[in-house]
Amino acid sequence: MSKVTDFQKIVALCKRRGFIFPGSDIYGGLANTYDFGPLGVEMLQNVMNSWWRTFVRSREDMHGLDTSILMSPKVWESSGHTKNFTDVLVDCRNCQLRTRADHLIEDHFESKGDKISVEGKTLEEMDKVIIGEKIPCPKCGNHAFTPVRKFNLLFETNVGIISTSQNKVYLRGEIAQGMFVNFKNVLDTMRPKLPFGIAQMGKAFRNEITLGNFIFRTLEFNLAEFEYFFNPEKTDVNVLFDYWKKEMEDFLINLGLDKSKMRWRVHAEEERAHYSTRTEDLEYQFPFGFKEVLGLAYRTDFDLKNHMEQSGTDLRYIDPENNDKFIPHVIEPTFGINRIFLALMAEGFTEDEEDNRLVLKLSKNVSPYLVSVFPLVKNKPELVEKAQSVYSGLRRNYSVSFDSRGNIGKRYLAQDEIGTPYCITVDYQTLEDDTVTIRDRDSKTQDRIKVSEITSYLSR
Numbered sequence: 001m002s003k004v005t006d007f008q009k010i011v012a013l014c015k016r017r018g019f020i021f022p023g024s025d026i027y028g029g030l031a032n033t034y035d036f037g038p039l040g041v042e043m044l045q046n047v048m049n050s051w052w053r054t055f056v057r058s059r060e061d062m063h064g065l066d067t068s069i070l071m072s073p074k075v076w077e078s079s080g081h082t083k084n085f086t087d088v089l090v091d092c093r094n095c096q097l098r099t100r101a102d103h104l105i106e107d108h109f110e111s112k113g114d115k116i117s118v119e120g121k122t123l124e125e126m127d128k129v130i131i132g133e134k135i136p137c138p139k140c141g142n143h144a145f146t147p148v149r150k151f152n153l154l155f156e157t158n159v160g161i162i163s164t165s166q167n168k169v170y171l172r173g174e175i176a177q178g179m180f181v182n183f184k185n186v187l188d189t190m191r192p193k194l195p196f197g198i199a200q201m202g203k204a205f206r207n208e209i210t211l212g213n214f215i216f217r218t219l220e221f222n223l224a225e226f227e228y229f230f231n232p233e234k235t236d237v238n239v240l241f242d243y244w245k246k247e248m249e250d251f252l253i254n255l256g257l258d259k260s261k262m263r264w265r266v267h268a269e270e271e272r273a274h275y276s277t278r279t280e281d282l283e284y285q286f287p288f289g290f291k292e293v294l295g296l297a298y299r300t301d302f303d304l305k306n307h308m309e310q311s312g313t314d315l316r317y318i319d320p321e322n323n324d325k326f327i328p329h330v331i332e333p334t335f336g337i338n339r340i341f342l343a344l345m346a347e348g349f350t351e352d353e354e355d356n357r358l359v360l361k362l363s364k365n366v367s368p369y370l371v372s373v374f375p376l377v378k379n380k381p382e383l384v385e386k387a388q389s390v391y392s393g394l395r396r397n398y399s400v401s402f403d404s405r406g407n408i409g410k411r412y413l414a415q416d417e418i419g420t421p422y423c424i425t426v427d428y429q430t431l432e433d434d435t436v437t438i439r440d441r442d443s444k445t446q447d448r449i450k451v452s453e454i455t456s457y458l459s460r
Contacts, residue, residue: 067178120270256363
């Protein structure tokens with residue numbers, strides 16, 4: 001079975017079972033947009049809750065924010081995004097396909113068994129590669145492309161009913177800037193001591209032109225990240241960097257990803273963003289290859305310094321020990337929540353040929369439902385009533401579904417396919433001794449326990 005086939009099956013499962021739907025589906029869709037369905041939104045929320053619990057709520061050195069998607073355009077000018085937040089593109093002269101030039105070149109060499117990076121190459125150098133290699137258009141096969149040119153990834157929109165340059169604003173291309181511009185507000189209200197972090201999660205938007213492996217590369221996506229501020233004279237940046245690498249990796253492992261399918265990749269100097277002096281990506285082995293899921297960047301004092309200069313607001317930190325004033329440095333761990341979601345789907349997708357079943361082996365921390373409750377048959381009111389009673393009791397503390405469709409075997413297969421770890425069946429013996437069977441998704445073993453013991457069983 002090819003990796004491409006595997007991935008196509010994952011995409012099909014996502015739509016069939018209500019995890020992910022194509023955006024604007026009834027109108028033919030909109031490229032690079034997707035909607036999370038009933039099961040997908042539950043799983044996505046579980047991932048985000050786990051992140052918030054791990055990196056914010058359980059730590060004393062982290063403060064959360066939820067900043068606006070729309071900000072003053074001066075924010076993006078000061079941060080360098082209006083000038084430097086760019087990609088390179090070409091158009092096919094024959095079919096008008098517009099695609100990223102760097103992806104076109106790298107995909108061409110990868111198809112030949114070679115792996116190259118064009119980061120840092122000039123537009124003219126990329127033109128020479130495309131012409132010299134006679135790289136074909138991925139859509140029509142033609143070899144004629146327009147010259148390589150830059151375009152900005154920020155989405156532009158306007159505030160007010162009249163579109164003018166004075167009313168132009170941007171949808172945020174990253175969520176970091178909201179934390180930088182609120183740095184002084186956090187200092188004044190929370191009085192934190194270095195080192196400390198400011199964290200948030202939310203939507204970011206990028207005007208991507210390359211179609212990208214389902215939800216891996218989209219126009220809007222969910223990010224979670226924090227800016228961890230420190231005094232470089234008192235804290236070794238390399239030690240701190242390695243500490244956060246370990247914390248980020250452990251987070252993915254705790255969600256259920258296999259460590260052997262992860263690797264860290266160091267950005268070359270020409271590849272790093274304009275604000276970073278050190279960047280590493282944590283890549284996961286998707287069915288379509290190793291791709292970035294998390295990023296870790298050392299942004300120095302670039303952002304706070306620029307915002308301080310451009311806004312005229314003093315963003316220095318006052319050391320309570322000696323009253324020294326300085327601009328802190330910052331390390332930024334960034335988590336692509338949608339990409340983590342896709343990695344979990346790829347990790348869990350299992351075809352059990354021995355039992356002829358499809359199993360989504362999701363961790364109990366992220367599965368849409370922890371447990372599903374069945375009446376043995378649906379035409380016995382006393383069984384249905386008892387099963388609904390068990391279901392209602394569990395809903396107070398857990399994500400639970402109720403299923404009475406079809407026979408018991410089909411219900412098990414349906415719950416296996418959406419990743420539900422446990423299934424509880426209410427049968428005739430339940431009416432006699434108040435016990436139920438609880439089935440484990442992965443081992444398929446069944447235990448008989450008292451209804452009163454279900455909560456403690458699930459907690460274990």
